[in-house]
Amino acid sequence: MYTQAMDTMGKDGDARKPVRSADEMVQEERFEARIAAGDFVEPKDWMPEHYRKTLVRQISQHAHSEIVGMLPEGNWITRAPTLKRKAILLAKVQDEGGHGLYLYSAAETLGTSRDQMLDALHTGKAKYSSIFNYPTLTWADVGVIGWLVDGAAIMNQVPICRCSYGPYARAMIRICREESFHQRQGYESLLTMMEKGTDAQRSMVQDAVNRWWWPSIMMFGPPDDQSPNSAQSMRWGIKRVSNDELRQRFIDASVEQAKLLGVTLPDPDLKWNAERQHHDFGKIDWDEFWRVVGGNGPCNRERLAARVQAWEDGAWVREAALAYARKQEPHAQAA
16 A cells, blocks of 8 residues: 655665675676666576665565554444445455555565564564554545545555566556555545535545645655665666655645645645646655654554554464464375
């Protein structure tokens, strides 16, 4: 569902360049040539260690975001206003769980294990998208998440379908197709409330837009001049479009969608710039962004506690599966 700039995920331990052998230098030259030619890198191919670590960090963070992202909306499944909305939301939350599984599998091809990735999440070493640390206060929040949050996610993720690492790129093709439905469902839900709802429902939609707009445009990560890892990631083809360019595309698209919806985006500085052929927008509160990324958002502790509790509650299932596998192993070997 959601990926956020790799720059927010921390740095690898020692920044000093390791001493490379002549053979490693030749392999790296071949690797760079393949990247320049637009070829996919596959799991058994040689790759620089920093390329591998960068991918593990980004893909696992993306997977964590999908799984944690189930929580704000899953909270509304039992309270959806109609059976239709309940079925739609249930299917969407199920999709997000599937996206997380695709991505954990892609990360495992890089030599890490799911247990390692989940342990990093549960201990706070790994991050997930900051957007999921905000509360869903009303039913309108579910629609706004579909429109704005999934919309930002799609804008961020479509270029990853051309990521240089094959397993990640292929996983993203299906994920983006499903995310497009999620965005449409969210927008349709809001449109129904705005066109057929009561004054109170329209006010509820506007309030949700006011609260989610700024966190949504923060999803693209910090400005390019504060993103030291972006340049290398773009050279390697992991990232195809810069944070600022993606953010601008999203804002331009959202302004027109907001007009059709009949809501006001909460930015008094938002206006069309004929010279740039883009919308100018106000100053983003990056202090808030880093505060939430650092673990001090409205729901950081609640979200992480829910994931840890789910892991602990599922221990008996994992133990039973392992016990069954051990029991069947002699039969498999005999066959």
